[in-house]
Amino acid sequence: MSQITKNVKKILAELPPGVELEAAAKGRSPQEILEAIEAGVKIIGENYVQEALVAYQVIGARAKWHFIGHLQRNKVKKAIEIFDMIETLDSLPLAEEIEKRCRLKGKVMPVLIEVNSGREPQKYGVLPEEVEDFVRQITDFSHLQVLGLMTMGPAFGDPEEARPYFQETRRLFERLKSLALPRVEMKYLSMGMSNSYRVAIEEGANLVRLGTILFGPREY
Numbered sequence: 001m002s003q004i005t006k007n008v009k010k011i012l013a014e015l016p017p018g019v020e021l022e023a024a025a026k027g028r029s030p031q032e033i034l035e036a037i038e039a040g041v042k043i044i045g046e047n048y049v050q051e052a053l054v055a056y057q058v059i060g061a062r063a064k065w066h067f068i069g070h071l072q073r074n075k076v077k078k079a080i081e082i083f084d085m086i087e088t089l090d091s092l093p094l095a096e097e098i099e100k101r102c103r104l105k106g107k108v109m110p111v112l113i114e115v116n117s118g119r120e121p122q123k124y125g126v127l128p129e130e131v132e133d134f135v136r137q138i139t140d141f142s143h144l145q146v147l148g149l150m151t152m153g154p155a156f157g158d159p160e161e162a163r164p165y166f167q168e169t170r171r172l173f174e175r176l177k178s179l180a181l182p183r184v185e186m187k188y189l190s191m192g193m194s195n196s197y198r199v200a201i202e203e204g205a206n207l208v209r210l211g212t213i214l215f216g217p218r219e220y
């Protein structure tokens with residue numbers, strides 16, 4: 001059994017019921033991604049549209065494709081051809097572009113709102129205090145469907161330090177759910193990476209994005 005196969009099986013056995021595994025595949029070859037899929041991964045997360053297109057040529061619809069990087073508006077047209085979900089909706093102009101392109105294609109794109117839970121100026125994502133207004137602004141975009149929230153949170157050596165950011169994102173998630181906005185279905189809370197997924201799950205994550213722990217160390 002290859003190392004990737006072993007890693008995937010171990011994580012799948014460990015995740016509690018209701019928590020979905022997403023393999024964060026940046027920098028990995030289509031072959032490595034296929035190994036992960038054969039071992040049981042059902043969702044692939046990609047940060048770069050170009051890299052995803054290359055992998056998609058080989059893998060196609062054998063997995064669901066989630067976009068987890070910063071999506072530039074000029075990449076939306078290509079992105080909507082292969083992605084099943086965009087987890088990183090972070091601005092109104094981007095929402096408008098996805099709405100426009102999906103309307104032309106007759107497609108509805110599931111999206112998560114990326115929350116900049118650490119309020120880090122250099123990071124993308126909607127500030128926690130602005131998420132509710134943002135969601136209200138896009139509820140009548142009929143070619144987008146809001147399905148939840150995603151956050152990275154600040155990077156820490158000790159995952160315990162990430163806990164308050166996951167907690168805040170969870171509170172926002174519950175608040176939005178309680179509002180029961182039209183066409184908004186708060187279903188996914190995407191939080192946690194290789195070093196923090198256990199804490200993220202304790203704080204309510206039901207979609208964890210794992211790269212290193214599945215594929216080994218990477219160059220970028």
Ligand SMILES: *Cc1c(COP(=O)(O)O)cnc(C)c1O
Nearest residue numbers: 024068193194209210211212213
């Ligand atoms: C790379 C990446 C991950 C996975 O990171 P690891 O630390 O390798 O598990 C998760 N989410 C996003 C958005 C990423 O870019």
